Amino acid sequence: MTTTPVIASDASRARSGLGRALDVINIIADRAPESLGVSAIARELGLPKAVAHRILKELVADEFLNFDEETKRYRLGAGALTVGLAALRAMNVPDIARRYLVRLVRTSGETATLSVRQGWYRVYVDQVLSSHEVRMSVSLGTSHPLHSGSSSKAILAALSDTEVDDYLDNQPLEAVTPSTITSAIQLRAELARIRRHGYAVSKGERQSGAGSVAAAVRYSTGQVFGSISLCGPQDRFTPEVCAAHGALVAAAAAEISGELGFRAPAQRIATGGTDPVATRH
Structure with a gap:
């Protein structure tokens, strides 16, 4: 019995590509105002450097990201700001x-x-x-x-x-x-x-x-x-x-x-016991 290899549809490939692009955007957004280079992005997302570079190039072309020729690093661009402001208005x-x-x-x-x-x-x-x-x-x-x-x-x-x-x-x-x-x-x-x-x-x-x-x-x-x-x-x-x-x-x-888009480091919230200030009244 022979098996037919499963070939991903165009839709699934496009979704996979979109997901990776969003991962790139999110990691740059998380590090803002710090900018990131392609090697760091590829390493943290577990992507081949060539794949990360292709995604970054497309996002720069769409003005979603800015590329600094001197530092060779990427940061969010005008396109990201437009989307962010629209989300805030909504x-x-x-x-x-x-x-x-x-x-x-x-x-x-x-x-x-x-x-x-x-x-x-x-x-x-x-x-x-x-x-x-x-x-x-x-x-x-x-x-x-x-x-x-x-x-x-x-x-x-x-x-x-x-x-x-x-x-x-x-x-x-x-x-x-x-x-x-x-x-x-x-x-x-x-x-x-x-x-x-x-x-x-x-x-x-x-x-x-x-x-x-x-x-x-x-x-x-x-x-x-x-x-x-x-x-x-x-x-x-x-x-x-x-x-x-x-x-x-x-x-x-x-x-x-x-x-609302706020991201903060994990903080410990007290869940028990008494507190001198809480019982002062």
Whole structure:
């Protein structure tokens, strides 16, 4: 019995070629603003150098990549920018985040919110309410300073050190409630904890009697869009619950950011135990 060799169709060959071209684009995008040479690209993707060179040549011809004659290295070109800007225009962050808010409510039982940063304030733009009879709701469109409450602190902690210094130097740390952090020293310690754990905790800092956890959402550039949170009556937000809900919002915020094109190195998210700052109120 003889067997007939399987010959790949034109469509499968084209798909394979497209896949390899996308691999090349993605590795150059991941390394930006660093540029890469053909040898490094071929080695990291496991491609023959001749194949990598052919793909690169085609992408340069289409202006998707730029080639530096002096360094012999490649970087993203105008074509990539055009596609990237079109993708950004098509993105509606609240629409993307909505299904994650629904999932958070289903998993935790608490109200989930989305806030957007506006300068030194942030504004609630969406929420999905808890099914509990006793639950928390927020007023959409209201603005709050970046030092009061978990949604605000998550945003502030995600900003650069320079921006944090600017906020502390120029914005009054006014008490919104008796539990609001009004000391720059204590706030810096709190921001360090948020960066370390990946989420912020509030117990009555913005609204007396309310507890919440939140994590920042970023654009593809790394700039902060805003934050998502879980919130409810303070007595339900024990240290153990804050740790569990904090892990949930941190994971959801990372997924939303990923859909917006943000890529970050893996970070350890605390999922248990108590924290001196989280239990200070």
